[in-house]
Amino acid sequence: xxxxxxxxxxxxxxxxxxxxxxxxxxxxxxxxxxxxxxxxxxxxxxxxxxxxxxxxxxxxxxxxxxxxxxxxxxxxxxxxxxxxxxxxxxxxxxxxxxxxxxxxxxxxxxxxxxxxx
Amino acid sequence: xxxxxxxxxxxxxxxxxxxxxxxxxxxxxxxxxxxxxxxxxxxxxxxxxxxxxxxxxxxxxxxxxxxxxxxxxxxxxxxxxxxxxxxxxxxxxxxxxxxxxxxxxxxxxxxxx
Numbered sequence: 001x002x003x004x005x006x007x008x009x010x011x012x013x014x015x016x017x018x019x020x021x022x023x024x025x026x027x028x029x030x031x032x033x034x035x036x037x038x039x040x041x042x043x044x045x046x047x048x049x050x051x052x053x054x055x056x057x058x059x060x061x062x063x064x065x066x067x068x069x070x071x072x073x074x075x076x077x078x079x080x081x082x083x084x085x086x087x088x089x090x091x092x093x094x095x096x097x098x099x100x101x102x103x104x105x106x107x108x109x110x111x112x113x114x115x116x117x
Numbered sequence: 118x119x120x121x122x123x124x125x126x127x128x129x130x131x132x133x134x135x136x137x138x139x140x141x142x143x144x145x146x147x148x149x150x151x152x153x154x155x156x157x158x159x160x161x162x163x164x165x166x167x168x169x170x171x172x173x174x175x176x177x178x179x180x181x182x183x184x185x186x187x188x189x190x191x192x193x194x195x196x197x198x199x200x201x202x203x204x205x206x207x208x209x210x211x212x213x214x215x216x217x218x219x220x221x222x223x224x225x226x227x228x229x230x
Contacts, residue, residue: 006160032216043206043220044161093160097216104210105151106218108160 003027004096006109013084014117021079021112023094029074030096034106035067038091050077074098084116129227136194138224140207143188147209151218152181152192156203164192164205194226202228 003026013019023033032051036044048069050056056069068080077096081088091113095106130136142150148169153161167174167181167190174181180193190207204225208218 002163004160034217043222045220046217049217095160104149104216105163105166106216107163108153111158111160113158 002105002107004030004094004107004109006094006112008112009110010113010115012115012117015085016083018080018082019084019114021081021092021094021114023077023079023096023109025075025096025098025107028096028099030077031074031098032096033071033077034095034097035069035077035079036093036095038093038111040091044093047079081114084114086116089114089116126222127225127227129229130197132197132199132228132230134197136192136197136201136226136228138192138194138205138207138226140190140192140221141188142190142207142209142221144209144211144219145188146211147219149210150181150183150190151208151210152179152190153206153208154201154203155206155223161206197226197228199228199230202226 005024007022011019034049035047038044046059047062048056048058050069050071052071052074058064071077091111093111095108097106151166152164154164155161165176165179165181167183172183178195182191204223206223207221210218
């Protein structure tokens with residue numbers, strides 16, 4: 001139980017375009033989803049916390065207009081990187097919490113590798 | 118700011134030996150701790166967790182020890198195998214922190230045959 005998927009697994013885009021990343025909880029209803037980014041050889045940095053049906057809470061220093069988060073259902077959250085630039089290239093990982101199988105422990109997706117050219 | 122840190126960035130062990138990965142945390146308000154394993158190019162995988170009202174918890178080949186007096190957390194892996202090679206992160210959850218996790222810097226475990 002507690003399986004989280006992400007799509008796509010990797011994406012390459014041109015500078016200035018927008019990229020959408022999906023995060024799905026496959027076998028439980030995720031009341032809360034989290035979005036992290038991770039640079040090479042570094043730890044995970046929380047970007048935002050997303051509760052179903054409400055606006056995401058962004059961490060300090062994360063631009064909400066740059067990283068749009070939508071958590072429209074209990075099994076899906078999306079992160080859209082708007083007007084992406086090379087410095088946005090990173091590994092984006094989501095996690096989810098909720099239901100009985102993931103009541104208090106965050107379970108992570110496999111990550112999405114974004115490369116902006 | 119307060120953060121979770123690790124003493125050793127890289128740990129090399131021989132296959133079959135026991136591994137101990139350490140973590141220091143600074144937030145006395147944290148009441149829940151988790152160890153994650155992350156293989157290259159993948160998301161973190163849950164290994165084991167422990168609440169602050171416990172000082173030891175055992176899983177399959179893994180044991181987590183919590184010393185609240187010195188704010189120290191450790192992960193012990195018995196009979197380390199090549200498949201255990203990965204980066205290990207400790208994470209803390211503050212009480213009342215809305216399930217937000219603060220991750221440590223990570224320790225790379227390299228298992229040699």
